[in-house]
Amino acid sequence: MTKLEATLEAILFAVGDAVPVARLAAAADAEPAQVAHALHTLAAxxxxxxxxIQLVRMEDKVQLCTRPAYAAAVRRATESRRPPALSAAALEVLTVVAYRQPVTRAYIEQLRGVDSSGTVASLLDKGLIEACGHLDVPGRPTLFRTTDVFLRTFGISGLSELPNLPELTEGEQLVLKETE
Structure with a gap:
């Protein structure tokens, strides 16, 4: 292991959360290309x-995480419970946010046709979505987007890895246009 690889490993271990590659480069006093190569070598x-453990990439950030095969043993050792599965409503809201972000709660409710304030609050509490600003209209409603926790939870590095949405029928397109 090179000194740069060991330095990056130490930083990622100590931080324990996702770290932007640019911040790693600055902390390790190395060029971003060198850091990218060292991270690739560490992951391999x-x-x-x-x-x-494994090195997980989330867009422009990286993090050291437990390999999923060992998650149950880690939970037993730390006496933590497995988080409950997401409800159908939570998955619907999360889908709207992931594919349409940034979005307001009102937009989510228009698409779903039901009040979503409790579901949005639950997803905020779980760290799967976060506030990311305000829409520049009267009332300045909060905008929401997905988080690194969302990416880790669903095992993807970036939103580009989300599966494509199925094609809508003409009737579904009309309904969608009416809600926008």
Missing amino acids: HYDQSGSG
Whole structure:
């Protein structure tokens, strides 16, 4: 392991959360290209050695995480319970936010046709979505987007990895246009 790889590993271990690659480069006093190469080497090392940890990429950030195969043992050791599964309503709201972000609660409610304030609050509490500003209209409603926790939870590196939405029928397109 090179000194840069060891430095990046130490930083990621100590921080314990996702760190932007640019911040890692600044902290390690290295060029972003060098850091990218060292991170690739670290990820390959963890994968090839059968390590209990893995390097997870989330858009422009990276984090050291427990490999999913060992999650149950970690939960037992830390005496933490498995988080409850998301309800159908939560999955609907999360889908709207993921594919249409940033969105307001009113937009979510228009698409779903029901009050979504409780579901939005629950997703905020779970850290799957976050406020990311306000819409520049009267009342300045809050805008929401997905978080790094969302990416980690669904095992994707970025929103570009979301599956494509199915094509809408003409009737569905008309209904969607009426709600926008």
